[in-house]
Amino acid sequence: MHLKLINKERISVLRVTDEAGRQQALGVMRTIYRDEKNWVVEDAKLIAAEDITSQTVSWFVACADHRPVGVLRVLYEPPLDLYKAYGFEVVVKGIDLDAFIRNNRIAEIGRFAILPSHRKNIRVAATLMSAAARDTLERGFTHYITDVFEGEQHSPYKFHSRVMGFQVVATHETGELNCPCRRITMLLDLKQTYLRLRLTNNWIFRTLTNGWDERLHQRLLGNSQPAASVVSASAGAV
Numbered sequence: 001m002h003l004k005l006i007n008k009e010r011i012s013v014l015r016v017t018d019e020a021g022r023q024q025a026l027g028v029m030r031t032i033y034r035d036e037k038n039w040v041v042e043d044a045k046l047i048a049a050e051d052i053t054s055q056t057v058s059w060f061v062a063c064a065d066h067r068p069v070g071v072l073r074v075l076y077e078p079p080l081d082l083y084k085a086y087g088f089e090v091v092v093k094g095i096d097l098d099a100f101i102r103n104n105r106i107a108e109i110g111r112f113a114i115l116p117s118h119r120k121n122i123r124v125a126a127t128l129m130s131a132a133a134r135d136t137l138e139r140g141f142t143h144y145i146t147d148v149f150e151g152e153q154h155s156p157y158k159f160h161s162r163v164m165g166f167q168v169v170a171t172h173e174t175g176e177l178n179c180p181c182r183r184i185t186m187l188l189d190l191k192q193t194y195l196r197l198r199l200t201n202n203w204i205f206r207t208l209t210n211g212w213d214e215r216l217h218q219r220l221l222g223n224s225q226p227a228a229s230v231v232s233a234s235a236g237a238v
Helices: 019-036 049-053 080-086 097-103 122-138 157-164 190-200 203-208 214-224
Strands: 002-004 010-015 057-064 067-075 106-114 143-149 167-172 183-189
Touching (some): 010 122, 019 049, 019 057, 019 067, 019 106, 057 122, 080 097, 122 190, 157 183, 183 190, 190 214
Antiparallel strands (some): 002 010, 167 183
16 A cells, blocks of 8 residues: 655555565664664564564554655464563453453554654554554454553554544553553554544545455444444443
């Protein structure tokens, strides 16, 4: 998929399927996660070589005029036991978050990294989300879970909450990355997001669904009822 931007850059997003693609994604991850943030040091922990052939992991790299500028990862077998070990503090009343995660088809989306030169270009983030969401929905998954760092300067929190509609469900103090910030755990109902954005038919909806197969649209429109929402099903607010 391609989007022509005002500055004439051409944005493309591809799923990483070989070592050449992994090296493109590693270039972005080294710049941000290793050099800028010091969250991860070893290449194997940035993007493991086995990830590119795994059926349970998808990496996506965004390029501006063929130059890598952004990365995103989706895990289709999230480490649920590890989440439990982090010690979630649920901030939504009346729900069993552990049961919700285990009883729904939830993928973890993360490693959202965009080079400083393109962080203000929201279309890079939106196009990455488009490719990831299409891959996720085609696999039959219904929700995303993610962690963002509280108070971190370049956190995608605002994009996730204001643009995509992620909802805060829990917090925890520790995680796999070397960052002292508290983690905010967020959930996204993909069908609910699709139906909400479709009503607006705005640029984010057109970007998010650019290149999607008509069968995917029809699947999401079926019954016109979103899947169970952990927040809407509860009696309390965040």
